Amino acid sequence: MSExxxxxxxxxxxxxxxxxxxxxxxxAGLVAAGSGLLAxxxxxxxxxxxSGGSKSVAGSSVTFGSNYxxxxxxxxxxxxxxxxxxxxxxxxxxxxxxxxxxxxxITSYLQGTPDDLFTWFAGYRMQYFAAxxxxxxxxxxxxxxGGSFSAAAKKLSTGLDGHQYxxxxxxxxxxxxxxxxxxxxxxxTVPTTWDQYVxxxxxxxxxxxxxxxxxxxxxxxxxxxxxILNMRINGYDYHTKLMTHKIPWTDQGVHTVFQHWAEIxxxxxxxxxxxxxxxxxxxxxxxxxxxMFQGTNQVAAQYVTDKADLxxxxxxxxxxxxxxxxxxxxxAPTDGFMLSKKAKNSDAGKAILxxxxxxxxxxxxxxxxxxxxxxxTGLQVxxxxxxxxxxxxxxxxxxxxxxxxxxxxxxxxANAMIAICQKFIDDPSTSNITKLxxxxxxxxxxxYS
Amino acid sequence: xxxxxxxxxxxxxxxxxxxxxxxxxxxRRRLRTMTTRDRIVVALLLGIPLLLDLAFVWFPAIGTVLLxxxxxxxxxxxxxxxxxxxxxxxxxNGCWYGVQNYHQAATIYPEFWPAVRHNVIWLAVFVVIAxxxxxxxxxxxxRGLRGTRIYQSLLFLPVMLSLALIGIIWEFIYSQNYGLINxxxxxxxxxxxxxxxxxxxxxxxxxLVEATWRQAGYxxxxxxxxxxxxxxxxxxxxxxxxANPWQTFWRVIFPVMKPxxxxxxxxxVIESLRAFDLVYxxxxxxxxxxxxxVLVTSNIVGETQRVGFGSALGVVLLVISLVxxxxxxxxxxxxxxxx
Numbered sequence: 001m002s003e004x005x006x007x008x009x010x011x012x013x014x015x016x017x018x019x020x021x022x023x024x025x026x027x028a029g030l031v032a033a034g035s036g037l038l039a040x041x042x043x044x045x046x047x048x049x050x051s052g053g054s055k056s057v058a059g060s061s062v063t064f065g066s067n068y069x070x071x072x073x074x075x076x077x078x079x080x081x082x083x084x085x086x087x088x089x090x091x092x093x094x095x096x097x098x099x100x101x102x103x104x105x106i107t108s109y110l111q112g113t114p115d116d117l118f119t120w121f122a123g124y125r126m127q128y129f130a131a132x133x134x135x136x137x138x139x140x141x142x143x144x145x146g147g148s149f150s151a152a153a154k155k156l157s158t159g160l161d162g163h164q165y166x167x168x169x170x171x172x173x174x175x176x177x178x179x180x181x182x183x184x185x186x187x188x189t190v191p192t193t194w195d196q197y198v199x200x201x202x203x204x205x206x207x208x209x210x211x212x213x214x215x216x217x218x219x220x221x222x223x224x225x226x227x228i229l230n231m232r233i234n235g236y237d238y239h240t241k242l243m244t245h246k247i248p249w250t251d252q253g254v255h256t257v258f259q260h261w262a263e264i265x266x267x268x269x270x271x272x273x274x275x276x277x278x279x280x281x282x283x284x285x286x287x288x289x290x291x292m293f294q295g296t297n298q299v300a301a302q303y304v305t306d307k308a309d310l311x312x313x314x315x316x317x318x319x320x321x322x323x324x325x326x327x328x329x330x331x332a333p334t335d336g337f338m339l340s341k342k343a344k345n346s347d348a349g350k351a352i353l354x355x356x357x358x359x360x361x362x363x364x365x366x367x368x369x370x371x372x373x374x375x376x377t378g379l380q381v382x383x384x385x386x387x388x389x390x391x392x393x394x395x396x397x398x399x400x401x402x403x404x405x406x407x408x409x410x411x412x413x414a415n416a417m418i419a420i421c422q423k424f425i426d427d428p429s430t431s432n433i434t435k436l437x438x439x440x441x442x443x444x445x446x447x448y449s
Numbered sequence: 450x451x452x453x454x455x456x457x458x459x460x461x462x463x464x465x466x467x468x469x470x471x472x473x474x475x476x477r478r479r480l481r482t483m484t485t486r487d488r489i490v491v492a493l494l495l496g497i498p499l500l501l502d503l504a505f506v507w508f509p510a511i512g513t514v515l516l517x518x519x520x521x522x523x524x525x526x527x528x529x530x531x532x533x534x535x536x537x538x539x540x541x542n543g544c545w546y547g548v549q550n551y552h553q554a555a556t557i558y559p560e561f562w563p564a565v566r567h568n569v570i571w572l573a574v575f576v577v578i579a580x581x582x583x584x585x586x587x588x589x590x591x592r593g594l595r596g597t598r599i600y601q602s603l604l605f606l607p608v609m610l611s612l613a614l615i616g617i618i619w620e621f622i623y624s625q626n627y628g629l630i631n632x633x634x635x636x637x638x639x640x641x642x643x644x645x646x647x648x649x650x651x652x653x654x655x656x657l658v659e660a661t662w663r664q665a666g667y668x669x670x671x672x673x674x675x676x677x678x679x680x681x682x683x684x685x686x687x688x689x690x691x692a693n694p695w696q697t698f699w700r701v702i703f704p705v706m707k708p709x710x711x712x713x714x715x716x717x718v719i720e721s722l723r724a725f726d727l728v729y730x731x732x733x734x735x736x737x738x739x740x741x742x743v744l745v746t747s748n749i750v751g752e753t754q755r756v757g758f759g760s761a762l763g764v765v766l767l768v769i770s771l772v773x774x775x776x777x778x779x780x781x782x783x784x785x786x787x788x
Binding site for chain 1: 522523524525534541553557558559560620623624625626627639640642644645646647648649652732733735736747748750751752754755758
C-alpha cells in the first residue's frame, strides 16, 4: 500500500518508469558509446582481465549478488559460499535480494554497479544478457571444470556467440507425479504412450479422481504443459526454433499441440486459472487427484512444506506422443552463477566459479535440498532421496533438455503466451485455437523484430 | 501527474488574489522595495519546489513521452536512427520507432482494450458504489452510535493493512477448494467449485469487492473528518425549522461540505485510475484483471524490458488522467477568478 501511495497520482507504474528512466539515462552515460552493441556482435571477449590465469587471488574478496532469498536456498547458498571461501581463500560477501525484485531489476542492476558474481538461469534468458555485453565470458573457467560436466550442461552454459557464461549449480525435471500407494491400490500402471495416458486419465475420472491436478493462476505453470507437448509432438529443434520465433506461431505444429492439449483438458482439474499450483499439489497430496505435471522443485518441495508423505511420491516422464521423438526431451530448468562484465575482481570471481563447478560444491549446496539435483556427471550425493535419484537418471536419459518457456524465449513472449494459454484453458475449441495462434504470431512479430 | 497540478494549485491560489486586487503599478514598486534577503528567500522558496517539480515530475513525464516513440530494452544508449524493419530485436535497440508502439498497442496487443474497459468499470463502481458507501458509513458513524470508535477502526482497517496481508486474506476467502465462500455455500467440490479469481467474467467483480472494501473505509475517514468540522449550530437551526434528518443532510450538511465533496471526488477518480495493487497481488493483472497501470508495469519492469512500448501505454494512461484533472483545475481556477 504505502509504496503505491507514496508515488503520486498515477501510482507505481509511472514511478517505475521514472526510476528506470533515470537509471537508464545514468547507465547510458556510463556505458561507453556502442560498447554494448559492438561487444555483442563482435564477440570481443576481452581477455585482458583473465590474462593472469593462475595469479594468486588468495585473500582478496568478491561480492555475490544472490536471489536465493527464501530461507532454505539462502542457507544452502551460504553453505556453498563458505565452502568456496575455504577452498579458494577468496572472501565472499553475499548481497541477497528478494528473487522477484532481483529478476525484475536485472537490466539496471547489470548496467549500474553489479556485484562481481550473481545468480541467474541457463538458456535464452542467460544468452540475452550475454549478447548485450553485460556478462563476462568464462571460457577459461570452463577449460578447468568442463571435464566434470556433460556436453548438454556445457551447451546450456554457452551464449549465442559460442562462449561460456554460466556455471550451473542444480536443475530439476518437469515430470508427471503420482502417489505410489494410490497406483498400487487401484492397479494403475505407468503410461508410456499418449493413448495409455489418455486411457489412464479416463479410468481415473471413472474412479472419481481428478485425473490431472492443474493450476494456472500464476500463469506460468501451464507453459510447462505446452513445452512438453510441443517437444513430444514436434521435437526439440522445432521447440527451440519456435521459442526464438524462427517458426511462426501459426504453424500447423502448434495447432496440433493445442489439439492434443484439448484432448486431455477434460481430465485436467477445472478452474485452473483461479487456482494456485500449491493448491493443486495439495489435491495430489490428499489423493483427490491421480497425477500432476509440474517440476520437482514445486511438487516435491510442497510435499516437504506440507509434511506430506514424500516417500509415497513418485513420478514418470511425460508419455511419448510422436514415436519419432519418444521420451527424448523434457524441461529441466537449470540455475547457476555468472560473472558480471563490470566485476571489480574478476580473477577472484573466476576462482569461486571454478570451485562451484565441482562435485564437492554441488553436494554442499544440495545437503539440505530435497528436490533439486546437481549437474556434475557421476555426482554422488549421499543425501539424495528417491525423487532426486530418479531425477538424475531421467535427466541423463534425455537427448536434450529445454529450460522452460520463460527461460527459452523472450520473457515478453512468455508473458504473451501466459495470457494465450489461459484463454485456451477457458475455451479450447478449434476456432479459438486458430484465433489464439494468430494473436501469438502478431505479438511475436512485434516482440522479436 | 495530478500531483504537480495539485502541488501547484495552492501557489496559484495565493498569487491570484494579489493579481486581481492590487494594481500592477503598486505591485512593481513593492517588488523593487524588496531587500536582497527577501529576494533570496523568495528565490529559494520558489526555486526549490520548482526544481523538484521539474526533476521529479516534468522530466520523467516528458521523458516517458519521448521514450514512447522509441524501441528500447533498457540496455545501452538511445540514438536517433530509425528502427529497421525485420531485424532481430537485439540489433534494433534504442532506435526511433515513430508511433509504432501506439499502433501495436491498439491493434496487436490483446490486453490493451480489455484494460481500458476494466479501468472504466473500476471508475464506475467506485463512483456509484464504493464512495457513496463510504459516505453512508461516515454519516451513520457521525450520528454517534454506540461503539462508533470500534466501527470506525474496523472499517478503516483495510486501508492500513499491508498489501501482502490483503492478498492472503482474500485468497483465503476466494480460494476455490479451500476458500471461505465456497466452503460456506458448499461449492468447494471438484466439479461445482466457483472459480472466483480465475474466471475472467467473475474475477474483476471479485476484486472490485476487495477494492470497495478498502475505498469505502478511506472515503469514510475523509468524510467523517469533514462532518466533524460542520458547525453544529447549522444542525440545530435545521432542527428548529422542522427539517427531518434526510432533509438536514441533503439541504444543509451536504452543500456545506462542498470542499470535502470535491476532494472525495478527486480521490475517487485518482484511486480508480491508479488501481494497481489489488489486481497485481491477485494474479499480476492477467486473465481478466488487466488494467492500464498493470500493463505499463509488466512491460517496463521486468527482465527484458519493452521500455518504449510500456512508455506508450503510460502516455495513454497520462492522457486519460489529464481529463478529470483538467476539469478539476478548471473548476478551481474559475472559482478563484470570479469573486
